[in-house]
Structure formats: structure tokens, C-alpha cells
Amino acid sequence: MINALLNLISESSPYDWLSYGFMRNALLATLIITPLFGILGTMAVNNNMAFFSDALGHSALTGIALGVLLGIDNEIISLVAFGVIIALTVTRVKNTKTASTDTVISVFSSASIALGLVILSYGGGFAKYSAYLIGDILSISEAEILTLFFVLLAVMVIWALLYNKLLLLSVNRELAASRGVKVSLVENIFVLIVATVVMLSIKWIGILLINSLLILPAAAARNIARSSRQHLVFSVLIALFCGVFGLMSSFYLDTAAGATIVLALAVVFFICYLFRKK
Amino acid sequence: MINALLNLISESSPYDWLSYGFMRNALLATLIITPLFGILGTMAVNNNMAFFSDALGHSALTGIALGVLLGIDNEIISLVAFGVIIALTVTRVKNTKTASTDTVISVFSSASIALGLVILSYGGGFAKYSAYLIGDILSISEAEILTLFFVLLAVMVIWALLYNKLLLLSVNRELAASRGVKVSLVENIFVLIVATVVMLSIKWIGILLINSLLILPAAAARNIARSSRQHLVFSVLIALFCGVFGLMSSFYLDTAAGATIVLALAVVFFICYLFRKK
Amino acid sequence: MKNNGNGCGLCEIKVNNVSVKRGGKTLLNSISFELHCGELTALIGVNGAGKTTLLKAILGEIKHDGSITFCSHDGRSLDKITIGYVPQFLDFDRFAPVSVRDFLLSGRTRLPVYMFHPKKHKFSVEESLRLVSCEKLINRTLGELSGGEIQRIMLAGALFPMPELLILDEPVSGVDYSGSESFYEVISDLKNNYHTAIAMVSHDLGIVKRYADKVLLLNKKVLCMGNANEVFASKEFQESFFSGLGEEND
Amino acid sequence: MKNNGNGCGLCEIKVNNVSVKRGGKTLLNSISFELHCGELTALIGVNGAGKTTLLKAILGEIKHDGSITFCSHDGRSLDKITIGYVPQFLDFDRFAPVSVRDFLLSGRTRLPVYMFHPKKHKFSVEESLRLVSCEKLINRTLGELSGGEIQRIMLAGALFPMPELLILDEPVSGVDYSGSESFYEVISDLKNNYHTAIAMVSHDLGIVKRYADKVLLLNKKVLCMGNANEVFASKEFQESFFSGLGEEND
Amino acid sequence: TFCYRKEDGEKEPDKVLVVTTFYPVYIFTLNLTWGIKEIEVSNMTQQNAGCLHDYRLLTRDMKLLSDADMLVLCGAGMESFLEEILRQLPALRTVDSSVGVRLLYESGGVSSHMQTANSHIWMSVKNAIIQVDNICAALKSLCPGYTDELEKNRTEYTLRLQNLYEEITAFSKEFTGAPIVSVHNAFGYMAKELSFDAVAQIESESFGEPSARKLGELSKLIKKLGVKALFVHPGYTGSAAEILSEETGIPLLILNPITGGDAQLTSYEDLMRKNVRTIAEIYK
Numbered sequence A, B: 001m002i003n004a005l006l007n008l009i010s011e012s013s014p015y016d017w018l019s020y021g022f023m024r025n026a027l028l029a030t031l032i033i034t035p036l037f038g039i040l041g042t043m044a045v046n047n048n049m050a051f052f053s054d055a056l057g058h059s060a061l062t063g064i065a066l067g068v069l070l071g072i073d074n075e076i077i078s079l080v081a082f083g084v085i086i087a088l089t090v091t092r093v094k095n096t097k098t099a100s101t102d103t104v105i106s107v108f109s110s111a112s113i114a115l116g117l118v119i120l121s122y123g124g125g126f127a128k129y130s131a132y133l134i135g136d137i138l139s140i141s142e143a144e145i146l147t148l149f150f151v152l153l154a155v156m157v158i159w160a161l162l163y164n165k166l167l168l169l170s171v172n173r174e175l176a177a178s179r180g181v182k183v184s185l186v187e188n189i190f191v192l193i194v195a196t197v198v199m200l201s202i203k204w205i206g207i208l209l210i211n212s213l214l215i216l217p218a219a220a221a222r223n224i225a226r227s228s229r230q231h232l233v234f235s236v237l238i239a240l241f242c243g244v245f246g247l248m249s250s251f252y253l254d255t256a257a258g259a260t261i262v263l264a265l266a267v268v269f270f271i272c273y274l275f276r277k278k
Numbered sequence C, D: 001m002k003n004n005g006n007g008c009g010l011c012e013i014k015v016n017n018v019s020v021k022r023g024g025k026t027l028l029n030s031i032s033f034e035l036h037c038g039e040l041t042a043l044i045g046v047n048g049a050g051k052t053t054l055l056k057a058i059l060g061e062i063k064h065d066g067s068i069t070f071c072s073h074d075g076r077s078l079d080k081i082t083i084g085y086v087p088q089f090l091d092f093d094r095f096a097p098v099s100v101r102d103f104l105l106s107g108r109t110r111l112p113v114y115m116f117h118p119k120k121h122k123f124s125v126e127e128s129l130r131l132v133s134c135e136k137l138i139n140r141t142l143g144e145l146s147g148g149e150i151q152r153i154m155l156a157g158a159l160f161p162m163p164e165l166l167i168l169d170e171p172v173s174g175v176d177y178s179g180s181e182s183f184y185e186v187i188s189d190l191k192n193n194y195h196t197a198i199a200m201v202s203h204d205l206g207i208v209k210r211y212a213d214k215v216l217l218l219n220k221k222v223l224c225m226g227n228a229n230e231v232f233a234s235k236e237f238q239e240s241f242f243s244g245l246g247e248e249n250d
Numbered sequence E: 001t002f003c004y005r006k007e008d009g010e011k012e013p014d015k016v017l018v019v020t021t022f023y024p025v026y027i028f029t030l031n032l033t034w035g036i037k038e039i040e041v042s043n044m045t046q047q048n049a050g051c052l053h054d055y056r057l058l059t060r061d062m063k064l065l066s067d068a069d070m071l072v073l074c075g076a077g078m079e080s081f082l083e084e085i086l087r088q089l090p091a092l093r094t095v096d097s098s099v100g101v102r103l104l105y106e107s108g109g110v111s112s113h114m115q116t117a118n119s120h121i122w123m124s125v126k127n128a129i130i131q132v133d134n135i136c137a138a139l140k141s142l143c144p145g146y147t148d149e150l151e152k153n154r155t156e157y158t159l160r161l162q163n164l165y166e167e168i169t170a171f172s173k174e175f176t177g178a179p180i181v182s183v184h185n186a187f188g189y190m191a192k193e194l195s196f197d198a199v200a201q202i203e204s205e206s207f208g209e210p211s212a213r214k215l216g217e218l219s220k221l222i223k224k225l226g227v228k229a230l231f232v233h234p235g236y237t238g239s240a241a242e243i244l245s246e247e248t249g250i251p252l253l254i255l256n257p258i259t260g261g262d263a264q265l266t267s268y269e270d271l272m273r274k275n276v277r278t279i280a281e282i283y284k
């Protein structure tokens, strides 16, 4: 560790890490993915959906298993399809108000993992799943970066259209409804976006870390934000900063890129926590 | 699948599955573990801690990594130690009331996974972790069953002593405090028990499923319970029934035992959900 | 208060034979009545009478039998009207970084709250806050407000955009003396100058007497309806409030 | 009400120079006063004056400077006294399967709620419910109660075991007319026969006048203290309630 | 009867059940027991289970183990998941086929004492011969009545393996010392046998993906040494090889680690020859 740090200081010029094609791609991807997650995270946190993407991640197992079973070749399709189904069902059950949001999410997460494991115990394929456990942002290709970029643009547009409604909804559902917000529609659009983004990027972030990337920036920003604007801006900035910093450090410290980014986010969270408005 | 079911009906006498020693052991273990989780789950759900054990499970990764780093041979020790630390810290941060419970849990879950991954990227040992991903109840030994039995007894005693306080606490923390409940103490004892039980049984249940076993029975019972007693009783009964039924089915259907139990729980949850008090 | 050109399109809300069941229990039993624009209808009744339930049915949040229709002056039925709602309790996430400004803005514009807003919007928010004497709270987050302050902010939110129907569930519970006085002034102004229809739940019978044009005494069904004097003089009123809790039929 | 042999060990609560800061703002500024047993002290003040904050400081839930001591009749300071508390809002999980019986039992016995309980406990719960006229609600879950019903159940819970200090934060907001009448009767009984010390926040100045032995007018600091007539006649009182919201010093 | 046999269980009463843990030892054992009707060989994991590093036991595996008279392990750490279960089945005879094989070690990171053995021993034909000997000895002690048949099968099979060995080593003379980079440590023993110079191995199986820095260094190394291809196994799901291939422009070479396939007696030899042919295409 210390050695590595020394290396970091002495041996390498700061731009060295960008001399590799895969690092440049990873940097571009980070510059797109982190703000995307920073944006979506604010509302995920505000709506008590801190484990929604974790559930989505775990349900990826079932998506893959079902895909294998149905003979769907393209994993992304089975992932996104299953993610969307889970997202809509969670929202629906949540709104019958029989249990708190986290319990409902937990139930679906559990059920879908168990289903996935049972299917896989017939068909093998667990190896595929464990490849998704820890993703690899270094493996992203230019075409995929472009796709993500368009996703980012689309999300930003939808965000601008939906934001106020989502905000009211996050304060109080019934109040939002009385103000003429189509609460179910808005909520469904939101979870659909999250599901799509999560499932699209799970390959690069990994099941174990995807939730962190969504929640940590927004949670950190919450400690110091005193308005919705600040929340959004801080969240995006923190995500971006930690993304780039983490990626760079991972190169010099010789650690896994995704985990290092998340670790940077965690550190920033605790700093923000200490300096929170008390 | 259909074949397997036919087999189930025609070929085998109902007690056949207990003719194997490992199945008898697994049955005994199930008879101890499921009520244990059924009991603890009620309060985990009531306190919005539906993902607490999931976080504990994920943090097992870090526990193992740290154990490897510190040269601790006995994994159980590093697991339990790290679990306890995480549990106490989560409770503490939660009580500073800067974010909702699920966000706090999510933050710690994220941070500890990332830390674990970074440590492991130096030290290897991921294989050990993936062995914990899907546990195996069939591998439990008699000595371990005995240990679990004593854990169950201990939990039942503590439960009887703490229950009313936990209940008040779950309704409203400040109200409980005003009634002379030592809220922090009670809460810490509770999370300590959960952490210990989870980390002790993670080897047999697996990280992916442990949370399901804790939350599903209690969440299912919630749909139909109209009092705390019913909640507890239903939760334990559902856990027991699904445990035994799932284990038996897994034998005849040739599926993974843990996943089958959880799948049975999920089915029961949805049945209870349909018959909920509306 | 400025006239926001919102006029009065709504004439009346017809509640026709509304019943609500929950968990096998009848909470409301074929309720029928009308709310007129330009009138304050007070809903009174013992605790658990079903007042909140009725309001939520009108808001469309609770499944119910029977029909609730919004009619315009020319007799057409309207699909959507502007409703202002002040709930009895506001369950919300106290840690969310949502400021009073954010909350009020999000209810009145489509321009995302996180963008910079034209002066117009700022004035409108400030004006609303002035109505409830809470100008100083504009930068507070919702979680940092006292009980009465939240209630005031809810009132401020409910009054813009100018509602055609105002639904108030114990709106001034927790609000201090001067706050509730000025609130009732605003309400009267709204009613008289903008012809808003108002449904209000209150346990303060003095207030009901002073401000209500029509009083509805509820206990699962409509026990009595009329102006305040009529209702207060009725047998049912005496029974409800002066002889213990109304009957429960579990 | 039966005498539960709880007597009156407590004599007074001394609040000495208590200040509370939050997020850089001073919410309370060196508050000093005493609560006596057998007296009802009313805390009044505009919204956001810090009444709830003060009660929470007394409960020990909020960090504060200064000291709050419980003294017995012979001058010793007591560590722990029995407190009954009715919060202004009860934030709780509305889906939890906790019945009214569970809630009340859990506050008064060590025998786990899920066990079968002796007659004694049952009677005690029923008696408490009778006090607030809610016998019929015993098997409801807390989430199925109306606003006023919850408030009544909270009151029932606060009255057993017989508290030495009763802290009431707008206890009858949302409670109907007959409910609040009978509540004040119970309170008076408690005060007179059991020498309970009572601190109550209320915005209903009529009630304050009728029942309070001592009135404390707050706005971040103690503006005025004395019996109701004295306080109501004071200049500060007029300023607080009859000339808009009290000053904010952000 | 000619074999020792447990009394209980569901198997056919007149047969001994020999269970193998996975594919390569299954093929070896099949060859050894060829023609002996009283010995039934059953493979515990499915043919497509691949390596057993992440394997979790299913109920049917436990059933099989409970019924088995003998269990054939590959050894060298491949079946670490079985350790505890075997403790519960003290009556079960087991044979560790790796006894006598010279193991390759790879360091496990943090501390050097954390070395773990590369357990893909069967990828060297020499090792395979040792494994066959070990299994044969155990089978003889299980079924003393079939000693002659077993010995005959062993001799035949060993001869075939010896031929295979000579064939591939002769062939590998052409590229002795060529630098290779492999993704899976499954090819460690093979590379050694073919006298490649294994300059780097991307991914030890113990942990996900290599770090960016390691990838950077590797890509430099590959370019510097003129490595011609990256060895990967079919169904490789990692990304490191693709990144490197993209960065350096060398192709991925898909080799079979022989962890699954048909249950033919000659499967092992066939797959081995196919691997060597694949290598030859690039290194000619």
C-alpha cells in the first residue's frame, strides 16, 4: 500500500494513466455514468428506495436464469425486461400500503433471487452471474459509451419534465395527488428509468456496487444540502469527482476501479456526515 | 420438473427423504434456524431494517477480507466481529437522524463492500467469499446444530426480557424513552443478536438468501396479523412450515435447499398478501 | 390577494350515496350531500366518525361505492378541478433536503425547482408565505419546522394555484391564535371573492359557528345537515357531543 | 380512578438556564423556571416559539446547555421519575401489526405482550381505555385509528403507570369536544388527587385560562410568567398573539 | 462378489457405486473400469458444471455421496467445498488422485504464505498418468476381485496417454520458450508441459478482474515480448482478455480446460489434441 502510494508520487506523471485506450474509455464512461447515477440517486433516497437498485441487481440473477431458460441470447434484453417487471411490480405492491417500502423491496429481492437460484440449480450458469457480481468499467467499448451518453441525455430531459412532480410525490403522495400530479404514472416512469439505467450499466459496475453508486452521492449530498437544488448539484458533483478520482487512484494504487470509486464516495459521505448541519 | 413431480408422487414414500443422515441433520437445523429467524424478523421489519441483514451479509465480504489481512484463521470470528461492529455503527449513525434508516444501512453496506473488494484485490480470498454467497444447509454438522440450539434458547430468553421494550421502541423511539426504556441499550442488544445470528448461520444459508429468511416470514405474517402476538406466532409458523416443506421439496425436486425454502416463503408471502386485511 | 384570473368554473360537488368499507368494517354508509362554490361546509363529528375518510374519498384517494361528481355552472360535469388540500397529518421524510421554497415552487410551476426561477415565481412564493405570516421560513427545510409552522406552510401551498375546491382537514390544529385568526380571514376572502368551494373539518365548534355556511354532522352516515344553528340545536348533535363517544358498530 | 399507590415522590422540576442550539440557530435561550407537583403549567407561545423543543429538553431527548433537575420533597434530587408523555405528532409505522392492547400493555408490564396476560393487566388496559372513552378500539391496530383516536390512545398510555410528571404537547388537538372535556377532567383529578406535575402546551387560550395554575409565555426565551390573568394582561402577551408572528432572529 | 460394498442406500444391489467429482477424473475412471459390469461409475457434477471452485452441493449430490462406495477426487484443492461434508461421511472411501503430482503454486497476494496450489493438474498429460495410477490403486483395493481387469485397463490407457504425451511434446518443440499469457490458471500445467514461457497470467481464479494498472503493465509486456495470443477458456465471462486484446491487437485463443464434454473413453485425449492444434495455428 505504502509502496503503491510512493509509486504514485514519484514514478508517474499525472496524465500517464490516460495513455491507455481502455483507461480513456473508462474515464469517458465514468463522466457519463456518475452524473446519471447522481441525478437518479437523489430521488431514490428521497423515496426510501435506498435498496431498490440492490434488489434490481440481485434480480439480475433471475433475469439471467430466465434468459437462459427461454433461450434468449442477448443477456441485456433479459436483464432489462426482468428489471422492468420487478420495478413495476414493486411499485404496485408498495402502493397498496401493506408494508413499508423497504420491506416490499426486500420481499421482491428475496423472491427473485430464490427463483433465480432454483432455475440455475437446474441449468448451471451461475458463472455468468458471478461475472456480473463485480463488473468491470475498463471493458466498456466506444459504442456502449455512446449509448450511455444518449441515455444520459434522455434522462436529463425526462428529469426536467418530471422533477417537480417527483419532488411533491416524495414529500407526500396524497398531497401530490391532490395537486393534480398523476402519481402512479410519475412513479412508474421513475422506477422504469432507474431499472433501465441500472440494468444497462450493471455489466460495468457490478451487482455488488451498483447500489452504492446510486445511493452514496445522494446520501452524502443530503448531509450538507439545504434545498433540492443543492441536493441535486452536490450529488452530481460528488459523484463526478469521486468517479474520476477513484478511477485515477485505482490505476496508481493497483486496485479494482469500481470498488475504489465507491470507496472514495464512502469517504466523502463520512466527511459530509461530520460536517452536516446539526 | 414434471418428471420430478411425478417421481415425488409415485415412487417415494413420504419419509424416504429422512433416510439420509445429512437430510436429518438439515431438518434439525431447519427446525432451529427458521423459528430463530422468524422471531428476529418481526422486529427487523417493524424497525425498517428490512435490509439490515442484507448489509450484514454483504459486509461478510469485508469481514473475510479483513480476517485474511489480519491473519485470523477462524472465519467465524472475523465474520461475527465485523458484523457486530457494523451493526453498532449503523445503529449509532441512524440515531443521529440525518437520513432514513434504509439510507444509513445502504451507506454502510456500500462502504463495507467497497472496502472488502479493495482489500481483496490485494489479497485474494474472493473464492472464500463466493463460497458464502450460496450457503449449504446440507453441510451442517451435529455439533453446529447443538450450538445453534443454544443460540435459539438464548435468543428466546432475551426476547422475553426485551420484547415489550422493543415493541414500544418500534412504535416510537421518543415515546419509548419517555416511558423509561433505555432505548440505545435495547436497540444495541437487538442489533447485536441479529448480527450474531446472521453471521453464525451465513455459512449454511448464504449471503444471497439470508435476508430473505429473516424478512419474508415476518413480512408475510404482517399481512394477516392483527396484533403483535399474531405477528410473532404466524411468523414463526410460516418460517417453520416453509423451512420443512422447502427442504423436503428440494430433496424430491432436486433443487438447492436454501433457495427452495425461500421460494416457498415467497409463495406464502404472496398468498398472505392476497388474503391481507384490506 | 391578487386575482389570478382563475375565476370560478366549478359550481358544485355532488356526493351521491358514497360508502366506504375497510377490513370488513363500514366506515361510511351511503353519504349524500353537495358542496357549493362560495360556501364553507363544515364537517363535524366525533373522533372516528369518518370525516377524514370522506374527504379522502372526495380526493379520490380511497376506493368507494357511489359517485362523486364535479359540476360546472352550466351543468356539465368536470373531469379535473384544481384542489387545494391540507391534510390532518403530514407524513413526510423529515431528513429530506426540501426547503419551504422548493415545496411551494414545485406545486405551482413546471419549471424544475433546481433551475433558476423568474421573479414572477419568487413573488408568488413570497406572497403565499406572507398570507400565513411565514416569510422568514422560506429557506428552512421542511423537517426543521415546528408543528404549527408546517401547518401554515401547507395552507400556503393549498392556496395557490387558486383552488376551485379547498379541502381542509383540521387546518389550524396546532396553529397559534393569531395564525388561525388570519387564516380564517383568508378563507373568508377566498370564499367571497373567488367563489371557492370549501370543505373543512374542525372540532372547534365556536369556529364552525362563526364561519360555516353549512354544517354536516357525521357519524358513519349523515346525522344532520343544515346551517350551524339548526345543526347545533338538533338532537343528534347533543347526543354526539354531550353523551360520550358515539356508538361504534364493530 | 384507583389509587395505584404511586403517591407523589416528586416535588418539583427545576429548569435552570436551559439553552438549545440547532444548525447554528438558537432555539431556546437560557430558560429558567420550575414545574411544581400538583400544578398544571401551561406553555404558550406563537408557532415556532420553542415549546416542543423545551418539552423535549425536559424529556432528555435533545442536547441542551444548562441543567434540568428533578427534586423530591426532602430536597434530594431524583435520578429517574415516571413520566407520561403525549407528543405533538406521533410518527409511526402505520402498517405495523401492533394493536391498541399491545401498545398499552407494552408500556405497563414486563410480561411479554405475546404471552397470555393475567386478568389484572386486562383490567388495567380496559380501565385506561374507559378513561378516554375508547373501549371499543382495544383490538384495532394503531394504523387503523383516526387522528383523534390516536391522540386518545396516547393519553391513555401516558396515564399509566401513574406518572409523576405529565408532559402534554397539544394533547387534545384533533380530539373532539366531549373527548377534550373529559380529558381535562381526568387531568384535574390527577393534579388534585395524585399531585402530578403537569406541563402542557396548548394554543387554546380559553382552556389555558380555565385549567392552568401557572402560565409560561415563551418565544425563544421566557417572555412572561405567572398565573393566567397576569400573563394574559401583559404587554408581551398582546405583542405575541395580536400583532402577527413573533419576531424571528435567524 | 468381488468388491467391498456398503449395505444401505438405493443403488442396484449387485453393483458398487464409484462416484467421481467431475469430468476429467470421470473419464479416467471410466477408462479404468471399462468392461467391469459390477462397478458403476457416476459423475457427481453435471458435465457442464465446469471447474468446481464455485460449486455448491445439491441434494442429489448428497444422495449420490451417501450411496457411494468410493469417491474419486481430483485433489489439489479442487474439491475444497467437500471437506466438511466428507467429515460427515466417515464410512465413504475416498481417493485423492493428485497424490504424487508436483504442484504449481501461485501466490495469493497480501502475504506470501498464502500460496495456493493450482488445482488444474489434469491439464498435464504426465499428471494425468499419475492420477490414473492413483485411481487404479484405489479401485483395486475396493474391488480386489477385479485386480487383473483393472490392471489391464490401466496399462492400455496409460499407453494411450503416453503416446499422447510424446505426440504433443514433439510438436511443441517448434515453439519452446515462446512467451504466452493466459487468462485462466487452468493452462498452467499445460504451458509447462509444452515448455511455453508463461510470462503472465491475467486472472487468478481467486478474484474478479485485474486492476487497470496491471492491465496497463501487461499490455506493455505483451507488446514488448511479442506475445502472439491470449489463452482463454470457452465460456470465459471476464473482460480482461478482451480489454488486452483490444489494447494490443493480439487474438484470443480459446482452449478447452477439459472440465466438461462427452463421456467418451477418448474424450480426454481428443480435447487435448484439439487444444494443441489450436495453439499450432497461431504459433506456426
Ligand SMILES: Nc1ncnc2c1ncn2[C@@H]1O[C@H](COP(=O)(O)OP(=O)(O)OP(=O)(O)O)[C@@H](O)[C@H]1O
Binding pocket: A278, C140, C143, C144, C145, C146, C147, C148, C149, C174, C176, D022, D023, D025, D027, D045, D046, D047, D048, D049, D050, D051, D052, D053, D054, D088
Ligand atoms: N432541526 C432543526 N433545525 C433548525 N431549526 C429547527 C429544527 N427543529 C425545529 N427548529 C425550529 O425551532 C423552532 C422551535 O420549534 P418548536 O417545535 O419547539 O416550536 P413550537 O413552539 O413547538 O411550535 P408549534 O406551536 O408550531 O408546535 C421553530 O422555529 C422551528 O422551525
Ligand SMILES: Nc1ncnc2c1ncn2[C@@H]1O[C@H](COP(=O)(O)OP(=O)(O)OP(=O)(O)O)[C@@H](O)[C@H]1O
Binding pocket: B278, C022, C023, C025, C027, C045, C046, C047, C048, C049, C050, C051, C052, C053, C054, C088, D140, D143, D144, D145, D146, D147, D148, D149, D174, D176
Ligand atoms: N385502514 C383502516 N381499517 C379499519 N378501520 C379504519 C382504517 N382507517 C381508519 N379506520 C377507522 O375508520 C374510522 C373513521 O376514521 P377517520 O380518520 O375518517 O375519522 P375522523 O372522523 O377523521 O376522526 P378524527 O376526528 O379523529 O380525525 C375510525 O374509527 C378509524 O378507526
Ligand SMILES: [Mg+2]
Binding pocket: C051, C052, C053, C088, C169, D146, D147, D148
Ligand atoms: Mg380525521
Ligand SMILES: [Mg+2]
Binding pocket: C146, C147, C148, D051, D052, D053, D088, D169
Ligand atoms: Mg410544538
Ligand SMILES: [Zn+2]
Binding pocket: E051, E052, E053, E120, E186, E205
Ligand atoms: Zn478452474
